[in-house]
Amino acid sequence: xxxxxxxxxxxxxxxxxxxxxxxxxxxxxxxxxxxxxxxxxxxxxxxxxxxxxxxxxxxxxxxxxxxxxxxxxxxxxxxxxxxxxxxxxxxxxxxxxxxxxxxxxxxxxxxxxxxxxxxxxxxxxxxxxxxxxxxxxxxxxxxxxxxxxxxxxxxxxxxxxxxxxxxxxxxxxxxxxxxxxxxxxxxxxxxxxxxxxxx
Numbered sequence: 001x002x003x004x005x006x007x008x009x010x011x012x013x014x015x016x017x018x019x020x021x022x023x024x025x026x027x028x029x030x031x032x033x034x035x036x037x038x039x040x041x042x043x044x045x046x047x048x049x050x051x052x053x054x055x056x057x058x059x060x061x062x063x064x065x066x067x068x069x070x071x072x073x074x075x076x077x078x079x080x081x082x083x084x085x086x087x088x089x090x091x092x093x094x095x096x097x098x099x100x101x102x103x104x105x106x107x108x109x110x111x112x113x114x115x116x117x118x119x120x121x122x123x124x125x126x127x128x129x130x131x132x133x134x135x136x137x138x139x140x141x142x143x144x145x146x147x148x149x150x151x152x153x154x155x156x157x158x159x160x161x162x163x164x165x166x167x168x169x170x171x172x173x174x175x176x177x178x179x180x181x182x183x184x185x186x187x188x189x190x191x192x193x194x195x196x197x198x199x
Contacts, residue, residue, distance in 0.1 A: 073121050082137045089120050089134050099123045102134040128158050136166045146183040154197045
């Protein structure tokens with residue numbers, strides 16, 4: 001397969017596609033002025049910048065293509081949570097041949113939730129950072145966010161530079177600011193004592 005790196009028109013976002021389908025059309029897209037090849041220093045392959053102003057539907061096409069390719073990896077009866085540049089995060093009630101992540105591995109880190117249904121593919125060894133980001137992306141409730149905060153407090157030194165939209169709200173909650181959809185500082189402190197985590 002080919003690695004295709006996409007830059008958004010503002011250059012702020014980068015997505016890596018593993019797509020023969022899109023690669024097949026790149027020469028035509030370049031000829032039409034919809035895409036351009038950029039010099040790529042230090043990486044294998046090429047960078048392609050897409051002109052979303054010229055063809056706004058391309059962004060939806062690329063998103064749909066990414067989702068379609070990710071769904072092909074998704075086991076039957078699993079619910080897709082998020083597509084990353086090189087992996088997918090999903091939930092399944094069945095035990096699968098995939099890497100457990102998110103709240104499913106909190107027990108290995110001293111926070112036993114009894115949750116076993118969050119997975120990622122392809123299979124690989126996950127870092128504390130991977131587990132935390134997967135937790136943030138799969139948190140659906142206040143109690144999930146409470147456990148994300150506890151995990152953050154336990155591994156604060158390793159996770160302090162994580163860039164994720166939820167981090168601003170987590171830091172505000174830890175300062176005692178009321179944040180809708182997040183636990184209060186008192187709830188965090190009470191649960192931290194229970195799990196012997198320094199708050």
